[in-house]
Amino acid sequence: MSQTHSEENYLKAIWKLVENPGENVSTNAIAAAVNTKAASVTDMLKKLADKKLISYERYKGVTLTAKGKRFAVEVVRKHRLWEVFLVDQLKFKWDEVHDIAEQLEHIQSNALTEKLDKFLGFPKVDPHGDPIPDKDGKISGQHQVPLSQLETGKKAIMTGVADHSALFLQFLDKKEIKLGDAIELKEKTDYDHSMVILVNKKKTIQISNEVAKNILISGMK
Amino acid sequence: MSQTHSEENYLKAIWKLVENPGENVSTNAIAAAVNTKAASVTDMLKKLADKKLISYERYKGVTLTAKGKRFAVEVVRKHRLWEVFLVDQLKFKWDEVHDIAEQLEHIQSNALTEKLDKFLGFPKVDPHGDPIPDKDGKISGQHQVPLSQLETGKKAIMTGVADHSALFLQFLDKKEIKLGDAIELKEKTDYDHSMVILVNKKKTIQISNEVAKNILISGMK
C-alpha cells in the first residue's frame, strides 16, 4: 500500500523522465535523477517491479504501471503544494523551497494533503510555474515552450522555468524577471543565439541562449 | 550534526521519560515508548552514546547529555508547532494530529521551524496544552496538576491533558470539556474517587478518577 521514501523518490524520478521526453528512462538516467549508482537502481527496479509499480525487463528499460504512476503523481502533488505553502504562507523565496519540499512530499496522510490544498485555495501551479496535479491525479497544464523558441517581434508571458536550481532562480531574481512577466523578443543574435528582450514593456534585458532555454513561456502572439 | 528519524525518536522518548518522573529511564521504558524491543534499544543506546548524545553505562540506565537534550527539545518544539499548524490553520481536530506531527517533527530545516513559529504567532502551547519550547529550548510551563488532586469546593482552569490518545480526546469532546474551561469540584466519592464537577458554571458532569487523573489544571483557588 505505502512506499518507502526511497521508493517514492524513484517513482517520482521515473515519472519526470517519462514526462520530459528529453531523456529516455534508462537506468543511468534514473541513477542521475536520484543521485545514486546504476547498480543501486537495478536493485530498486526489481523491487518496484515486484510491487507492480513499474513494468521492467532486464536491459529494456522501465515504464510506470497505472498504480506506479498514481503514486508518483501523488508525490509530485504533495511536493508542489508544500512549495506553495512555503512561498505564499511562510514567505520563503522560490529558490529556497526545493530541499524542504523534498522532505515534506513524503509525509503520509491523505487528509493532510487535502486540507493543505483547501487551505492554499486549490492552487493550480507551484511557485516555479509547474502545474499541481489535482486530487485525482489530473494535471491541467497550459502549453509551455522555451523562450529560445520565440520568434523575433513576438510576445509571450513567462509561466515557468526549466531549470529549478537555486543558482538560476537567483539569477532571475537579480535580473528582476519573474513568472507572469510579459516578454517581447526584440532581437536575436544568430551567432550565439543570445537575445534582447523587453520585459513588461519597461526593461530591456540581454540574455544568453542558455538562459532563454530555461525560461518557459505561454500564450505567444 | 544531524540525526536519523530513529535517533530523534529515541532522544525524544528519553527526554519525555526524564521529564515525566513517573517512570524511570529504563531500557524497557524506552522500548515501550518507541514501540520496539529491549534488545533494539540497547543497540541504539550504544550508538547514541558513541555520538555523545546520551551518557550510558551497561545495566545502569541513561541520561541525556546537553547536546542530546538540545536535539530532543528541538524535536519536541517542531512536533508541537506542527500540531498548532494542523489544528489552527488546517482545522484538524485535536485528536487527529498526533501521527501527522510525528512525521513532520523530523523535517530538517531551521529556517522552516523559525518561519513556521512566526507564521503561527509564536504560540506558547500546543492544542493539548503542552508548552512549546522556544528557539533556545527554553520551556515556560505553568504549573499543572491532575484534576484528581483538586480539593472539594475549589476551582481551577483546565490547561492540559495527561493522556494524548484519540480515544480520551474524543471522550472529552463528547462531554464538551476543553482547554480553558473553568472547573469547580462539587463533590467527590470516597469509594472510587469519582467526582462531580461544574464546568464553566453551566454544566454539571460526573467523571471517574481515571478521567480526572488525565485532565490537567492550573490556577487552583
Next chain:
DNA sequence: AAACTATTTTAGGCATACCTAAAAATAGTT
C-alpha cells in the same frame, strides 16, 4: 549467602538501500 526473578545485554540473523568490481548484454562501428 544462595536462589530465584526480572531486566538488560550479547550473539547471530534479516531487510533495506546503498556501494565497488566484475561479468553480461546491447549498441555502434568498421
Next chain:
DNA sequence: AACTATTTTTAGGTATGCCTAAAATAGTTT
C-alpha cells in the same frame, strides 16, 4: 560478422535498525 565501447546487471559487501534466543547482571527473597 567481428570488434569495441557503453550500458546494465550480477555478485559480494557495508551500515542501519530491527528481530529472537540465550547469556549476563541486578535486585529481591528466603
